[in-house]
Amino acid sequence: MFKITPVDRAQQTQIQHRIDNKTKPIGALGQLETIAMQMGLVWGADQVQINRPQMLIFAADHGIANSGVSVVGSEVTAQMLQNFVQGGAAINVFCKQVGLDLEVIDCGIIQPLSNEPSIINSRLGGGTGAIHKRAAMTLGAVKQGFAMADDLIERHHQNGTNLIALGEMGIGNTSSASAIMAAVLDISPADCVGRGTGINAQTLKRKQMLVEQALLLHHSELTDPYSILACVGGFEIVQMTGAMLAAAQRNMLVVVDGFIASVAALLAVKIDANVRDFLIFSHQSEEKGHQLLLSHLGAVPLLNLGLRLGEGSGAALAFPLLYAAANFYNDMASFEEANVESVLLDD
Numbered sequence: 140m141f142k143i144t145p146v147d148r149a150q151q152t153q154i155q156h157r158i159d160n161k162t163k164p165i166g167a168l169g170q171l172e173t174i175a176m177q178m179g180l181v182w183g184a185d186q187v188q189i190n191r192p193q194m195l196i197f198a199a200d201h202g203i204a205n206s207g208v209s210v211v212g213s214e215v216t217a218q219m220l221q222n223f224v225q226g227g228a229a230i231n232v233f234c235k236q237v238g239l240d241l242e243v244i245d246c247g248i249i250q251p252l253s254n255e256p257s258i259i260n261s262r263l264g265g266g267t268g269a270i271h272k273r274a275a276m277t278l279g280a281v282k283q284g285f286a287m288a289d290d291l292i293e294r295h296h297q298n299g300t301n302l303i304a305l306g307e308m309g310i311g312n313t314s315s316a317s318a319i320m321a322a323v324l325d326i327s328p329a330d331c332v333g334r335g336t337g338i339n340a341q342t343l344k345r346k347q348m349l350v351e352q353a354l355l356l357h358h359s360e361l362t363d364p365y366s367i368l369a370c371v372g373g374f375e376i377v378q379m380t381g382a383m384l385a386a387a388q389r390n391m392l393v394v395v396d397g398f399i400a401s402v403a404a405l406l407a408v409k410i411d412a413n414v415r416d417f418l419i420f421s422h423q424s425e426e427k428g429h430q431l432l433l434s435h436l437g438a439v440p441l442l443n444l445g446l447r448l449g450e451g452s453g454a455a456l457a458f459p460l461l462y463a464a465a466n467f468y469n470d471m472a473s474f475e476e477a478n479v480e481s482v483l484l485d486d
């Protein structure tokens with residue numbers, strides 16, 4: 140359903156030349172140069188400018204949360220959404236700090252917060268089925284979620300946004316995310332089930348067992364990204380995956396947050412490998428499996444702060460670096476402009 144045009148590699152030499160002609164040793168701005176290159180390839184060599192950046196928080200509930208896989212129950216998802224609306228969460232503080240607009244999308248929490256008109260209604264249900272007992276959702280819901288994400292991204296695209304950041308909220312979603320990762324990469328849950336909100340060793344064992352159970356139950360159907368989402372996914376993970384593909388189709392860059400968002404990225408890449416050029420991985424979280432996932436995606440995260448929060452918090456924290464990349468590319472003097480003797484690569 141999405142049509143992603145690969146980035147125009149013909150621009151690479153021109154962009155690299157511009158970066159190398161800045162008054163600095165070749166490559167001295169490290170990963171900022173990589174980001175500037177990515178911006179140039181996606182937006183055009185002469186159009187490196189972040190426009191109306193948007194943080195999107197995708198929220199949903201998970202049936203498996205009833206089985207003791209988190210330190211809190213599903214009611215905390217709605218409570219945190221209320222907190223987002225009131226401006227009291229970590230993501231509110233960090234978005235405010237970097238001047239980032241934030242939108243909360245209800246993809247299917249148990250009870251909608253009907254008195255909060257600012258929350259976008261993108262509901263696919265009232266929480267998923269418990270993945271160790273039944274399918275999370277139907278294939279129809281997956282497709283519907285992709286279509287809703289497409290509409291959401293189109294609205295922001297129309298608004299002039301060329302860069303989105305994706306975060307999530309949903310108690311139990313690290314269970315779903317690790318089940319997806321295990322299914323896609325064909326690895327053991329032991330390698331990707333982690334402590335989420337901070338569960339103890341005993342609960343971790345139980346979580347691992349339930350994820351194993353989910354994978355066994357759905358074994359024969361875990362054949363493609365859509366079925367994997369239907370079997371063990373989450374409503375917010377579906378819409379994050381769709382949003383990444385929809386954004387790439389519109390030449391928008393996507394800042395990926397932590398483990399759960401990276402699992403959505405894994406699915407998006409599996410659906411269309413061209414999406415990878417549009418993804419910026421903001422940080423490596425503490426969640427078990429994130430490092431392996433990032434290396435599988437060939438991603439070098441910008442930050443490694445020991446975060447294990449989600450909400451888009453790591454993505455928001457990376458914004459000063461994204462601005463730095465765009466600004467050095469646009470505003471730094473070249474050797475000619477500054478009358479500085481040009482440096483040559485010493486090999």
Ligand SMILES: Cc1cc2ncn([C@H]3O[C@H](COP(=O)(O)O)[C@@H](O)[C@H]3O)c2cc1C
Pocket residue numbers: 208209210211215219307308309310311312313314334335336337448449450
């Ligand atoms: C108060 C609170 C705020 C949060 N903000 C994000 N998460 C994070 O924790 C959840 C995933 O962990 P698990 O799979 O262990 O439930 C997600 O909602 C994620 O965004 C939070 C969790 C809590 C408790």
Ligand SMILES: O=C(O)c1cccnc1
Pocket residue numbers: 313334335336396397398399400424425426429446447448449450
């Ligand atoms: O890495 C994440 O996104 C994460 C880790 C723990 C809890 N919630 C989210």
